[in-house]
Amino acid sequence: MKTIRLYYPLDNLQEELQDSAAAIGFFDGLHRGHQDVINEMIEIADEKGLKKAVMTFDPHPSVVLSPKKQRTTYLTPLDIKLEMLEGMGIDYCFIINFSSAFASLEPDYFVQEYLIDNKVKEVIAGFDFSYGRYGKGDIDALRAYDDFGTTAVAKLTTGDEKISTTKLREDLANCRLEEVNDALGRPFEVQGVVVQGEKRGRTIGFPTANVEPEYRYHLPAKGVYAVTLKLNNEDEIYKGVCNVGVKPTFHDNMSRVSIEVHLFDFNRSIYGENVTVYWHNFIREERKFSGIGELTAQIGKDKEKAVELLENL
Numbered sequence: 001m002k003t004i005r006l007y008y009p010l011d012n013l014q015e016e017l018q019d020s021a022a023a024i025g026f027f028d029g030l031h032r033g034h035q036d037v038i039n040e041m042i043e044i045a046d047e048k049g050l051k052k053a054v055m056t057f058d059p060h061p062s063v064v065l066s067p068k069k070q071r072t073t074y075l076t077p078l079d080i081k082l083e084m085l086e087g088m089g090i091d092y093c094f095i096i097n098f099s100s101a102f103a104s105l106e107p108d109y110f111v112q113e114y115l116i117d118n119k120v121k122e123v124i125a126g127f128d129f130s131y132g133r134y135g136k137g138d139i140d141a142l143r144a145y146d147d148f149g150t151t152a153v154a155k156l157t158t159g160d161e162k163i164s165t166t167k168l169r170e171d172l173a174n175c176r177l178e179e180v181n182d183a184l185g186r187p188f189e190v191q192g193v194v195v196q197g198e199k200r201g202r203t204i205g206f207p208t209a210n211v212e213p214e215y216r217y218h219l220p221a222k223g224v225y226a227v228t229l230k231l232n233n234e235d236e237i238y239k240g241v242c243n244v245g246v247k248p249t250f251h252d253n254m255s256r257v258s259i260e261v262h263l264f265d266f267n268r269s270i271y272g273e274n275v276t277v278y279w280h281n282f283i284r285e286e287r288k289f290s291g292i293g294e295l296t297a298q299i300g301k302d303k304e305k306a307v308e309l310l311e312n313l
Contacts, residue, residue, distance in 0.1 A: 001086040001092070020091065023124045061098050071218075230276045
């Protein structure tokens with residue numbers, strides 16, 4: 001996959017590009033709704049003999065447009081998103097720098113400079129896609145151009161609600177992990193490196209791997225979860241129970257959230273290893289215990305529950 005970064009003003013036309021069909025959107029999470037847009041693009045590209053392209057943005061537009069609600073954490077950080085897109089067989093990924101200058105562009109300028117000049121012959125986007133200054137451009141405006149075809153993909157719902165990144169973030173914050181995974185079509189995941197921790201777990205019979213995320217992830221709510229973990233240089237998947245939180249039994253004012261995974265039937269030192277944690281089920285909220293004995297008893301129950309929940313994986 002060829003990755004092409006575009007900064008305003010554009011001064012690096014990609015002469016070697018071939019005609020493409022482009023799916024356009026931010027695509028944080030690459031959830032099932034996003035997959036519908038990208039799969040529609042792939043189908044059109046195959047039918048018309050075009051290269052398969054995705055056009056996305058960095059950073060999230062809210063950093064420029066909504067300072068009170070800006071998103072600086074992601075369900076799928078950019079590097080992870082690129083890995084996933086490459087796995088989907090995408091030929092080109094255009095990454096547009098979403099700056100104040102870019103946000104102020106008139107809609108027609110965006111179309112001429114970013115789409116037509118980059119040889120996009122088919123545009124595929126969600127039904128509510130907007131672009132240009134004040135979001136004045138929309139799908140109907142794109143249909144007015146003869147230089148490319150335009151396809152709008154209908155919203156995807158689960159129950160009565162649209163699958164969206166906003167809803168996914170809300171569900172993660174409210175411990176609705178099963179809904180998150182259903183919308184993603186896969187378990188939520190975080191990549192990180194195993195680092196030294198406080199090593200309390202081993203003293204109470206539950207040694208843990210302290211996972212430091214490699215990117216600015218939007219993490220699940222504080223609590224205990226049934227998870228699996230993969231060492232990125234191995235194929236085997238290990239089952240475990242994970243605590244996301246601030247360890248209130250030991251700390252009164254800790255603000256930095258940690259991810260600690262206790263793996264079942266595992267007795268290896270994996271400090272420095274790059275790993276991926278997959279979240280499968282929410283077990284309970286994090287809480288403060290009266291002492292080590294009460295904490296240890298609860299961790300035992302959490303482990304039993306996680307073993308039960310992960311039995312069929």
